[in-house]
Amino acid sequence: MSASRKVSLIFSILLLGCVAASVLLLRRLDQMRTGATLDEVLYISSPKLLKRLSLGYDGLLADIYWTRAVQYFGSKHHEGARRYDLLAPLLEITTTLDPHLLVAYEYGANFLAPKSPAGGGMPDRAIELEEFGIRNNPNDWRLYYNEGFIRYMELQDYAGAAEVFARGARVPNAHPFLAVLAGKMAEHAGDSQMAKMMWSTTYQTTKDNTVRANAAAHLRALQVDDDVTSLELLTGRYQQQTGHFPSSFSDLQAAGLLRGTPVDPLGHPYKLMSDGRVEVREPDDLPFIQRGMPQGYVPPDAPKFLPAD
Amino acid sequence: MSARIAHIASNTFREAVRDRVLYNLIVFALLMSGAAILVGQISIDIERLVVINLGLTAVSLFGLVIAIFIGIGLVSKEIEKRTLYTVLSRPVRRWEFIVGKFFGLAGTLAVNTFFMAIGVFVSLLYVSHHFQKQDGWVLVALYFIVLQFLIITALTLFFSSFSSPLLSAVFAFSLFVIGSFAEDLRGFAAMSQGVTRWLATGAAYLVPNFSALNVISSVAHANPVPGQLILYNSAYALVYAAMALCGAVLVFERRNLK
Numbered sequence: 001m002s003a004s005r006k007v008s009l010i011f012s013i014l015l016l017g018c019v020a021a022s023v024l025l026l027r028r029l030d031q032m033r034t035g036a037t038l039d040e041v042l043y044i045s046s047p048k049l050l051k052r053l054s055l056g057y058d059g060l061l062a063d064i065y066w067t068r069a070v071q072y073f074g075s076k077h078h079e080g081a082r083r084y085d086l087l088a089p090l091l092e093i094t095t096t097l098d099p100h101l102l103v104a105y106e107y108g109a110n111f112l113a114p115k116s117p118a119g120g121g122m123p124d125r126a127i128e129l130e131e132f133g134i135r136n137n138p139n140d141w142r143l144y145y146n147e148g149f150i151r152y153m154e155l156q157d158y159a160g161a162a163e164v165f166a167r168g169a170r171v172p173n174a175h176p177f178l179a180v181l182a183g184k185m186a187e188h189a190g191d192s193q194m195a196k197m198m199w200s201t202t203y204q205t206t207k208d209n210t211v212r213a214n215a216a217a218h219l220r221a222l223q224v225d226d227d228v229t230s231l232e233l234l235t236g237r238y239q240q241q242t243g244h245f246p247s248s249f250s251d252l253q254a255a256g257l258l259r260g261t262p263v264d265p266l267g268h269p270y271k272l273m274s275d276g277r278v279e280v281r282e283p284d285d286l287p288f289i290q291r292g293m294p295q296g297y298v299p300p301d302a303p304k305f306l307p308a309d
Numbered sequence: 310m311s312a313r314i315a316h317i318a319s320n321t322f323r324e325a326v327r328d329r330v331l332y333n334l335i336v337f338a339l340l341m342s343g344a345a346i347l348v349g350q351i352s353i354d355i356e357r358l359v360v361i362n363l364g365l366t367a368v369s370l371f372g373l374v375i376a377i378f379i380g381i382g383l384v385s386k387e388i389e390k391r392t393l394y395t396v397l398s399r400p401v402r403r404w405e406f407i408v409g410k411f412f413g414l415a416g417t418l419a420v421n422t423f424f425m426a427i428g429v430f431v432s433l434l435y436v437s438h439h440f441q442k443q444d445g446w447v448l449v450a451l452y453f454i455v456l457q458f459l460i461i462t463a464l465t466l467f468f469s470s471f472s473s474p475l476l477s478a479v480f481a482f483s484l485f486v487i488g489s490f491a492e493d494l495r496g497f498a499a500m501s502q503g504v505t506r507w508l509a510t511g512a513a514y515l516v517p518n519f520s521a522l523n524v525i526s527s528v529a530h531a532n533p534v535p536g537q538l539i540l541y542n543s544a545y546a547l548v549y550a551a552m553a554l555c556g557a558v559l560v561f562e563r564r565n566l567k
Contacts, residue, residue, distance in 0.1 A: 007404050008562050011555045018552035023514050025545040029521045030495065032538060064493060071496045 045089050047096030054097065062098030069094055069104065073111055074210075080300065084120035087112050091129055099136035102143070103208055105129060109146035110202070110211045113154045118214075118288070123154040141175055142205065144168025148181065149198055158185055177201050196222050217304075220265040221288035227270065228278045228292035231262055235276040245276035264292075313401050314409040321413020322420075325379055330417060333371050334424050340367055341432045356436040361447060361529040364429035369454050369525070371425065372418050376458050377481045379417070380465030381474040383410045384561070404558040411466055411554055418458040426451050443531035449539060450528045456546035460517045461485060463553035470560040488519035517549055 054061040069090035076084055091112060094104045111119045113126035120126075130147035137143060144164050152161040165182035168174055177197070184194065196219065203215035234257045238246045241255065249272055252258035262270050268281040270292070280292045284304055293299075325331075344363050384407075387393035396406060426448075433444060464484055468477035487494070491513060498509035522542055524534055 003402075004562055007402065008559060011404065011558045011562070015552060015555035015559065018548050018555060021548045022545060022552055025541055025548060026514055026518055029518065029538070029541050029545060030492075032535070032541065064490070067493055067496055067500075070500070071493075074500075 045093075047089075047093040050093055051097055058097040062094050062101055065090060065094040065097060066101060066104055069107065070210075073107075077117075080117065082116045084112070084116075087120045088122055088125040088129075092125075092132075095129060095132060095136075099133070102133070102137065102140060105133040105143055105146055106206060106208060106211055109150050110214055113150040115154070123150050126150050126154075139171050139173075141168045141171045141173070141178055144171065145175070145178060145181075145201065145205075148178075149202065152185075152198065153195070161185055175201070175205065192222050192226060217287050220286055221290070223265045224280060224286055224289045225291045227262060227264065228280075231258075231270060231272075231278040232276065234258060235272070235278070239276060245274065246272065247274070248272055313405050314412065317396070317401070317406060317409025318412035318416060321383065321410050322416050325414065325417040328379070330375055330379060331421060331424075333375065334421065334428075337367060337371055337425050338428055341428045344432065346435075357433065358529050360432050360436050361429070362525060364425075364432060365447070365450050365454065365525040365529075368422060368425045368429065368451065369457065369523075372422055372454065372458050373461060373485060375421060376414065376418055376461040377465055377478050377485075379414055380462050380481065381469045381477040383414065383466060384469045385474050385477075403561050407466060407470070407558050407561050408554065411462060411550075411557075414462050414466075415459055418462065419455055422451060422455055422458070441531075443528075443533075446524075446528040446531065446534055449534045450524050452539075453522045453524055453542060456542060457519055457522050459546055459550040460488075460519075460553070463550040463557070464517070467553045467557040467560070470557040470564065484516060485519065488517040489523065490520065491516055491518040492520045518545065522546065 050061065050065075051058050069087060072090055073084060073087055088108075091104050091108045094101060098104075108126045108129040112129065113119060113121075113123040115121045127147055127150055130143055130150065133140075133143040134147070144167055148161040148164040148168065151157040151164060162182050162185035165178050165185065169179040169182055181194075181197065181201075184197075199215045199218045199222065203212055203219060206212050206215065234252055235245055238252055238255055238257060246252050246255075249258060249261050249270075253260070264270060264280050264282075264286065266282065266285055271279045271281055271294075273279060278292055279294045280286055280289065283289065283293050283297050284300060286292075287299065287304055341360075341364060344360065384393075387396070393406075397403065429447065429451075430440075430444075433447070434440065461481060465477060465481040468480045472480065494509065494516065495513040498506055498513045501509050521538070524538075528534065
């Protein structure tokens with residue numbers, strides 16, 4: 001073997017060894033520094049200062065901060081965190097750098113406003129974010145919808161929600177649903193049909209997979225709440241007729257109160273308990289449900305989002 | 310073998326000094342003394358923070374510029390001046406030439422960083438009148454900066470072993486920028502799916518990870534640097550530099566110099 005070939009062979013082996021070692025070391029470093037840059041402290045927290053420091057490359061910097069906001073929420077959510085202190089500043093920085101990044105406002109409405117563990121529990125900051133968005137994008141109906149959504153869901157400010165929906169309905173090319181929501185707000189405020197309409201609108205109009213998965217989870221939960229309420233009404237009626245609770249759903253079918261075996265939105269049959277209560281079989285797959293939880297059930301720290309479609 | 314590498318390294322160092330590379334220290338000294346005086350007058354309570362941030366950033370950027378602009382000429386200049394043929398006609402192997410050049414430039418950068426570090430500490434002393442225990446972490450940040458230089462020097466040598474000086478500079482600087490966002494790149498990879506995920510993950514592990522080596526903001530806030538991070542960063546930087554150097558040797562071994 002010539003000297004040159006020998007050198008090539010030795011350095012090729014060395015190169016492969018170094019590639020493998022660097023990947024292993026990088027994995028160790030990643031494990032050590034999970035979210036380090038975000039978890040410790042946000043060193044530059046002033047959006048305006050960052051905009052000036054970006055030297056005109058604010059679009060790229062906004063994209064980076066947007067990615068960080070999503071990563072931050074995703075990793076904290078995965079850990080089952082109860083606090084999302086940096087979500088608001090990250091979204092504020094993102095939108096100051098690029099006020100037209102509409103997905104950031106939508107993310108704020110869906111994950112900054114809701115109470116822990118589903119979100120950051122900061123509806124006021126989320127509303128400020130949406131107002132900032134509306135000032136910069138007055139013709140985008142989604143921002144009015146987002147703000148109305150926060151006011152309705154988190155603050156139960158039905159009058160405020162109706163006013164924002166009405167404002168949004170006047171925007172050119174607004175989704176026709178905004179006028180409907182504004183009109184029905186007074187009549188149906190607080191009922192599950194209204195909530196279903198709003199989550200359906202979010203589900204149908206969002207382009208963000210996480211937002212859509214969140215909306216789908218809420219829609220499933222509302223469906224379960226309605227199903228369990230209806231089924232328990234039937235078991236109560238059966239008990240009034242026969243003096244005892246049905247032992248299975250077939251008793252309800254035999255009594256002509258029910259057709260078929262009722263299943264939850266994921267296709268699992270509901271469980272009928274001996275005391276007439278109705279429970280879901282897989283409560284972990286149905287976060288946000290208010291009814292139908294097995295007795296003594298403790299929900300996981302992080303609500304589980306199944307794929308939306 | 311080691312004597313030949315040492316000779317090439319010392320010649321590279323001497324050449325860099327002859328090229329007045331260390332003149333950047335004068336600019337650095339002016340910058341630091343000006344900043345120290347200005348910061349003392351206009352900043353309240355954050356003088357130390359500003360001096361550490363500015364000082365370490367300047368050390369990093371000055372070194373980066375030197376590493377790239379000297380590194381791109383290490384091979385091409387020798388070919389252009391035909392001095393490479395004189396060197397290789399002696400009992401010097403091609404790989405010894407590359408490794409010697411690497412150590413020469415790395416040494417230049419280490420000396421340069423040493424003097425700039427003195428400048429940073431003098432400025433720090435000027436604004437805060439005494440050293441604090443946590444100032445020791447500034448030394449760790451400086452050490453990490455030197456590790457960054459090792460990677461950049463090896464990468465520049467790798468690019469200059471097959472490309473023109475201008476393109477080598479562009480490649481090296483681009484990799485520095487990409488490497489500074491390495492964690493975001495891995496974040497993108499984690500969020501994507503299918504083939505994109507594999508490609509993004511592969512790219513994320515192939516580019517140098519400069520973000521783990523950048524603790525400037527952290528030490529400016531007097532946050533300690535974990536011992537394990539120092540250990541793994543050292544190992545990673547050495548392995549990555551060795552990897553780029555192996556690449557440079559392999560390309561240079563096969564290069565037709567006629």
